[in-house]
Amino acid sequence: MADRVYIFDTTLRDGEQSPGVSLNKEEKLEIARQLAKLNVDVIEAGFPVASPGDFAAVQAIAEEVRGSVICGLARANFNDIDRAWDALKGAEKPRIHTFIATSDIHLKYKLRKTREEVLRLAVEAVQHAKQYTEDVEFSAEDASRSDLSFLCEVLEAAIEAGATVVNIPDTVGYAVPAEFGEFIASIRRRVKNIGRVVLSVHCHNDLGLAVANSLAAIQAGANQVECAINGLGERAGNAALEEIVMALYTKSGYFGRETGIKYDEIYRTSRLVSTLTGMSVQPNKAIVGKNAFLHESGIHQDGVLKERTTYEIMNPELIGIPQTNIVLGKHSGRHALRERLAELGYTLTDAELDKAFARFKELADRKKEITDLDLEALVKSEIRLSADLYQLCYLHISSGTSVVPTATVGLKRNGTMREEAACGDGPVDAAFKAVDKILGANKVTLAEYNLSAITGGKDALGEVVVRATYKGKTYIGRGVSTDVIEASVKAYLNAVNKIILEVGEDAL
Numbered sequence: 001m002a003d004r005v006y007i008f009d010t011t012l013r014d015g016e017q018s019p020g021v022s023l024n025k026e027e028k029l030e031i032a033r034q035l036a037k038l039n040v041d042v043i044e045a046g047f048p049v050a051s052p053g054d055f056a057a058v059q060a061i062a063e064e065v066r067g068s069v070i071c072g073l074a075r076a077n078f079n080d081i082d083r084a085w086d087a088l089k090g091a092e093k094p095r096i097h098t099f100i101a102t103s104d105i106h107l108k109y110k111l112r113k114t115r116e117e118v119l120r121l122a123v124e125a126v127q128h129a130k131q132y133t134e135d136v137e138f139s140a141e142d143a144s145r146s147d148l149s150f151l152c153e154v155l156e157a158a159i160e161a162g163a164t165v166v167n168i169p170d171t172v173g174y175a176v177p178a179e180f181g182e183f184i185a186s187i188r189r190r191v192k193n194i195g196r197v198v199l200s201v202h203c204h205n206d207l208g209l210a211v212a213n214s215l216a217a218i219q220a221g222a223n224q225v226e227c228a229i230n231g232l233g234e235r236a237g238n239a240a241l242e243e244i245v246m247a248l249y250t251k252s253g254y255f256g257r258e259t260g261i262k263y264d265e266i267y268r269t270s271r272l273v274s275t276l277t278g279m280s281v282q283p284n285k286a287i288v289g290k291n292a293f294l295h296e297s298g299i300h301q302d303g304v305l306k307e308r309t310t311y312e313i314m315n316p317e318l319i320g321i322p323q324t325n326i327v328l329g330k331h332s333g334r335h336a337l338r339e340r341l342a343e344l345g346y347t348l349t350d351a352e353l354d355k356a357f358a359r360f361k362e363l364a365d366r367k368k369e370i371t372d373l374d375l376e377a378l379v380k381s382e383i384r385l386s387a388d389l390y391q392l393c394y395l396h397i398s399s400g401t402s403v404v405p406t407a408t409v410g411l412k413r414n415g416t417m418r419e420e421a422a423c424g425d426g427p428v429d430a431a432f433k434a435v436d437k438i439l440g441a442n443k444v445t446l447a448e449y450n451l452s453a454i455t456g457g458k459d460a461l462g463e464v465v466v467r468a469t470y471k472g473k474t475y476i477g478r479g480v481s482t483d484v485i486e487a488s489v490k491a492y493l494n495a496v497n498k499i500i501l502e503v504g505e506d507a508l
C-alpha cells in the first residue's frame with residue numbers, strides 16, 4: 001500500500017477568513033457533515049476564542065460529527081487553549097492546534113518578542129494543550145520566512161513538549177516549489193525527533209503556487225497537507241483540496257502516495273461550499289469548474305467521441321459530477337424527483353420532499369427542462385437553508401424607461417401578511433426598500449450584490465447572492481428564480497432572516 005497523506009481541511013477556519021465569507025452555525029455544521037462524508041482526516045472547525053458564534057459552531061461540530069478528527073485553533077496562550085478545549089471536548093477525536101510565528105519579521109513587528117520568549121511560549125502552549133488531549137498540533141506561523149536553525153529549534157522543542165503534529169505554514173504564499181521541497185527536506189534532516197510526529201504543510205496561494213508547493217512538500221516527506229475546498233482562505237486562499245487530492249490520484253505512479261478521500265463526494269462538497277459561502281467557482285477552475293470537463297473545439301470533440309482518454313485525464317464521474325439521461329420537467333412525478341435528488345446526494349424527509357415537489361412544479365411551469373444545477377439550487381436555497389421566518393408572498397414591480405421604479409412587496413410570517421410599497425433607483429432597489437420598510441431593517445446595509453445564470457438559455461434560473469452587513473458583520477443571502485427581481489428579493493430576505501435569527505427582530 002502507498003504511503004498515506006493525511007488531508008487536513010481548513011475550509012471552516014482559514015477558508016472562512018476569505019474576505020466576504022461568513023458562515024453561521026447551521027451552515028458550518030452542514031459543511032462539516034459533508035467533509036466527514038468526503039472522509040477528510042481532520043476538520044479544522046474554527047477558532048473558538050474568536051467569537052461566541054465560532055465557539056458555538058466548533059462545539060456543535062465536535063458534538064455531532066464523527067469519523068474525522070475535529071480541530072480548533074488557538075494562539076500560544078492559555079486562554080485561547082482553554083477556550084478551544086471547552087469547544088472541542090465533546091469530539092470523538094479532538095485536536096488542539098496551537099501556533100506562534102517564528103519569523104524575525106513577525107517577532108519584531110507583530111509579536112514584539114524575542115526568539116527566547118517565542119520558544120518558551122511555544123513549549124508552554126503545547127504542554128498546556130497536552131493536559132487536555134493527546135492530539136496536539138503546533139504550527140510555526142510564517143515558517144517559510146523563518147531562520148531555518150531557529151525554526152528547527154522551536155519544532156524540536158514543541159515535539160519534546162508533546163506535539164503530535166508539527167505544521168510548516170507558508171503563511172504569505174512566498175515559497176516556490178523546488179525551494180519549499182528542499183526546505184521540508186532540511187527540516188526532516190535537521191529536527192532529530194521529527195520521526196515521532198506527523199509533518200504537515202499549510203500553503204497559501206499568493207503567487208498561485210499553493211498546490212504546487214504542497215505537492216513538492218509531499219515529495220520531500222510531508223505526510224499531512226492543510227487545504228480548503230475550492231481553495232478558499234485568507235487573501236488569495238489556501239491550497240485547493242480537490243486539486244491536491246486529484247493530483248495524487250491521477251499521478252499515483254509518480255507520487256506513490258494516497259489519501260482516504262472519497263473522490264465521488266468532491267464535486268458535491270465543492271458545490272455546497274460555493275453555495276453557502278457565496279464564493280462562486282470560476283468556470284475554468286481545475287477539477288470542479290463548470291468547464292473542467294467540457295470540450296469546445298472540433299478536434300477535441302472528435303477525439304473524445306472516439307476515446308474519452310484522448311483529452312480527459314480524469315473521469316468526471318469519479319469526482320461525482322452527475323451524469324444522467326433522465327430529463328425532469330413539468331410531467332415528472334415525486335418518485336423521479338426523489339430518485340434524482342438522492343443521486344445528487346440529498347436525502348429529503350417526506351415534508352422536505354413535499355416542499356421540494358411543490359417548488360419543482362412551480363419552476364417546471366416556468367422552465368422547460370430542470371437540470372441538476374437547478375435542482376441543487378432549489379433544494380439549497382428553498383428547502384434546506386430557508387430560515388423560515390419571513391417568506392416572500394408576492395411581489396409587484398412597476399419599472400421602465402420613463403417611470404419611477406416602484407415595488408410592492410408582501411411578506412408572510414406565521415400566517416400573517418405584511419405589505420409595503422417603495423420607490424427606488426431601480427426595481428431591485430425599490431423592492432429591497434419595501435422589504436426594509438416592512439421589517440424596519442434600517443441598520444442593515446447591502447454590501448454586495450451578484451447576479452448569475454445557473455444554466456444557459458432564455459429560461460435560465462437567475463441566482464442572486466447578496467452580502468448584507470449588520471453592525472459590521474456580514475450575512476450572505478441567496479435566492480433563485482427565473483425572475484431576477486424575485487431572486488433578488490429572496491436573496492435579500494434570506495440574509496435579513498439570518499440576521500433576525502441571530503439578533504432578534506427588535507434589534508433591526
Ligand SMILES: CC(=O)SCCNC(=O)CCNC(=O)[C@H](O)C(C)(C)COP(=O)(O)OP(=O)(O)OC[C@H]1O[C@@H](n2cnc3c(N)ncnc32)[C@H](O)[C@@H]1OP(=O)(O)O
Pocket residue numbers: 014017047049050051074075076077099100101110111112141171234
Ligand atoms: C495565519 C493565520 O491565519 S492565524 C489566524 C488568523 N485568524 C484570525 O485572526 C481570526 C480570528 N481573530 C480574532 O477574532 C481576533 O484577532 C482575536 C479574538 C483572536 C484576538 O483579538 P484581540 O485580542 O482584539 O487582538 P488583535 O487581533 O487585535 O491582535 C492580536 C494579538 O494577539 C497576538 N498574537 C498573534 N498571534 C499570536 C500567537 N500565535 N500567540 C500569541 N499571541 C499572538 C498579537 O501579538 C496581538 O497581541 P497584542 O494585543 O499584545 O499586540
Ligand SMILES: CC(C)C(=O)C(=O)O
Pocket residue numbers: 014099139140141142167169170171172202204
Ligand atoms: C495558523 C496557521 C496554520 C495559518 O493559518 C498560517 O500560517 O497561514
